[in-house]
Amino acid sequence: MSPYRILVVTVVHHPDDARIRHRQVSSLLAAGWEVTFAAPFTGHGVQRPTDVPGLTTVDVTRAAGRRRMAAQRDARRVLRELGPRHDVVLLHDPELVPVTLGLSLPVTVWDVHEDTMAVVALRSWVPDRLRRPLAAAASALERSAERRMVLILADEDYAHRFAREHLVVPNTTPVPKDPPPAGTPDDQGRLRAVYLGSLARERGVAELVAVGEQLRRRTGGRVFLEVIGPGHGTAGEALAKAHDAGQLTWTGFLPAGEALARLDGALAGLSLLHDVANFQPSMPTKVVEYLAHAVPVITTPLPRAVDLVERSGAGVVVPFHDVDLTVERLLAWADDPAAAAALGRRGHELALLELDWTQHAPAFVAELARLAGHAR
Template sequence: MNKPKVCHFTSAHKPDDIRIYHKECNSLAEEGYDVFLVSAYPAESLNGPVKVVHTGSKSRGRIGRMLFTTREVYKKAKSIDAEIYHFHDPELLRFGLKLKRQGKKVIYDAHEDVPRQIMAKFWIPKVFRKLISVCFEKYENYVARRLSAVVVSTPHIRERFIQIHPGTIDVCNYPLMNELMEPTSWDDKQEEICYVGGISVVRGIQELMDTLLLLSNLRLNLAGNFSNTELEEQIKSKQAWNRVEFYGYVGRKELLSIFQRSKIGMVTLLPTPNHMESLPIKMFEYMSAGIPVICSNFPLWEEIVSSNKCGVCVDPTNPEAMASSIQNLLSNPEAAKEMGKNGRMAILEKYNWGIEKKKLFNLYAEL
């Protein structure tokens, strides 16, 4: 029996998003589903079984995207006339509910705990954050309980949504097994560390630059987009910027090459409520590349790192402590190499997409 037509749609993510395209959509296509992905952005060099469609939307600011781009994405997705719709942005909740009322099976993929994330949004005046967070949570709960299912990215977010919708599952954003590479020899690398992902104040870029200034022989491989142009200009004006290799947004192959040349992977996000219970993909990708991790000393992250002996936890607000942790690893290569091996083994045994995708398959089969 042919499996049904499936349409994933997003207004905020690029079509080659690692979770949406490389993991969920490709896995479903390999399982035999007829998969479409609608994005507001054009697709480049995405040749595979997933049919990528873009809306040709104009480049807009955040408010314009929420008001207009979302509707364009919805209309394009609706025109595909799929049996199952799977959307990835909270700004699309109203359209997910519309599709459900039209008799479609609809899945909300909650990548983040958005009400807690709102509390750290720099562009929302601080005096309004609590009110907006509470109002959004009520609205998100209202829509979510009326959809067919909810997919979330961490067990912590699942604990919240399972109270609202019994059809909630966690599908963690762990690395793809087919991207596992042979780790580069420690001795073949230079004194370089890396940070990959979104670059913002709450993700610790200021503290990371201050740390770099304390270690004169160290270089930083930095990949990702800045949250805004003002921050980008500010960071690039810092004294330590001349020891940064900045790549901007990179594809999967270039990302893997960054891991190969780096001795340590940094994931020192600041302690916001959303970060403290998250499972950042960058941490697990560092582990899969066989490099030790230096991460924020949040209880959940400490449990992962200490139980797998794959890195060091540190106060992310303290550049001196971060610099000391980096220097200790660079000065003790045997210990650092052992941490890298342990992290890679943990990925092979438990933190990988091969395990997580089975949860997604089971959910789709039930729908």
């Protein structure tokens, strides 16, 4: 039998998104699938790869801010033309759910990354008067998707939003077997605290800037903050200003492999997310990635992050917006890197047992193979 064929589509996410490209697509390719990956390569300034066996890439219009209609039209064209040539279609954005209406497609799967209703409240480009109607529309969209599609959930705490059970494919990460110890100095003898992930106001950008400024002032640059990830709106402006002033180092977006490698040897990983509805039930992927790379965690008291930190014994919980306590903890570990390394080892032990993507990939691939086989 010929390999299964899948069309993977996103108009929102970066083509190098860790969940989509480096976990799911890579696992399907490793299992012998033929994957067509439609993503906004040009919109994110990324060259389409042409040398990955089994992978065909298609450029689509990027959806950003209020500019979404053109991306939806382009995605509908791609789905109409390419969808019937595949055994499964895998969608990664809620915007794509209504785009499929009226199309003749094979079995279609929506990978639900977030609490769709809660995320409406975080979109700075949504006018206040439209937040309530859009939240209601998001709820209706979820109900429609459940009737017409197969759903995969990124977090078990989204399950209550749906009437039926659905496969949960959590945001775990490949766990390296022997990462370097936390608190390893760089080639200039400096210690790095790190933040990895998207950046917005509610993700603690103001606190990160303040932490970076205090570290520079109090240590003369011996301890500094490295921020890795794309900044959105005013968050990007604040980070660029802080970077130019030497208060922190901001790399912007890095491909997943390069970004994760930057965690190795860091003094600590920061997760200073705010107390907002979309974060309450979710597992911050960055916390999982810090533990996987043997880096101790400083997190705000969001339930899932607290659970991981307390069960692993691999970090501390600080109150929301508490810059001073965050800095004091970083300075204490900078004075005793061995203590940071010991905490990091505890987190790595738990990550190997519970958070390794290689333990979850087989269920993901098997479910899609079941759907593809049924379709054939």
